[in-house]
Amino acid sequence: MQKHRIHFTASDTDDAQSACRRLIHQYGQHRSNEASVIVALGGDGFMLESMHRFMESKLPIYGMNKGTVGFLLNNYAEEDLFDKIETAKITRLHPLRMIAEDTRGEITEALAINEVSLLRESRQTAKIQISIDGNVKVDELTCDGVLVATPAGSTAYNLSAHGPILPVNAGVLALTPISAFRPRRWRGAILPREAHIQFDIQDSLKRPVSAVADAVEVRDVKTVKVEEAPEITINLLFDPEHNLEQRILDEQFML
Structure with missing residues (x-):
């Protein structure tokens, strides 16, 4: 050998x-x-x-x-x-690709192996609109945050937020709210790996939100797009x- x-x-x-x-x-x-x-x-x-x-x-x-x-x-x-x-x-x-635009119009691109998470920065809850493949699915999620996890990352922060555990070869992603207040009964979704996910922050100046792709954090985001990077x-x-x-x-x- x-x-x-x-x-x-x-x-x-x-x-x-x-x-x-x-x-x-x-x-x-x-x-x-x-x-x-x-x-x-x-x-x-x-x-x-x-x-x-x-x-x-x-x-x-x-x-x-x-x-x-x-x-x-x-x-x-x-x-x-x-x-x-x-x-x-x-x-x-395959990692996730995050493209985040902050309130100043600056664009940051980063890769995440575990998850991309959005988290409120202040004492006030975040208000986030969620779109999948260009269609609004959650008009206003009032929450501490929300995350998209890969199968490899589904047993990390996603599991702590009561998200589903995903088999590695299942070809899906987990979309999981973090301490959702409204809609109170929404527990997230399992999405196909080809899904294009967009988060639009409502009232982003009064209710600031940060976006984190593994170790890369972007403060005061306005729009965050997440998709799998199948070429990597x-x-x-x-x-x-x-x-x-x-x-x-x-x-x-x-x-």
Whole structure:
């Protein structure tokens, strides 16, 4: 078996940095532009950061947990890493593209692997109009906010906001209100991945709203458009016995 050319990257914790040094000593280190695979050591936050960092390279990423939850990572092990990478199963993810216009007319574009969320900035509730594919579906959502989650992100903020857990390969997105006041009974929607979603902020000066795409925040937005970016693919590698599809499935039965 041909050995993989690994580029190791690690979070700044002592544990992750120490593990990274040991693995480099054992398996070697290649520059990211010469590597065939990225091995990321840290927690879910660092894994998300690594996916953004290496998105353009299209290199597969094999994460190992040196954090807390480790939902997006494999268990940490130093033995047989080449074999583990070789036998790993690929999960392909597509990020969301957010295009946000603020009240000054400035446009910000960002990608989100987990979710795009809109959140009120002040003590007053937000009032948001929601359109799908050019058709108004919610004339005025009075709420703390609203989010669009990918299947990979459906077990994160979306789940905390009582949104649905989505299988990775289901081809859908979750549209989930955050503490909705009116319409009180609306619990969100499951949308096809091809949907074009637009949020228009009502009374945006009196009721300011921010938009967040993973780590990118835009304050005082007026209009936010969200859609999947199918031309961008992130390849994650998981051990066969503990893949992401199975983890998301199992989350639906956590009591």
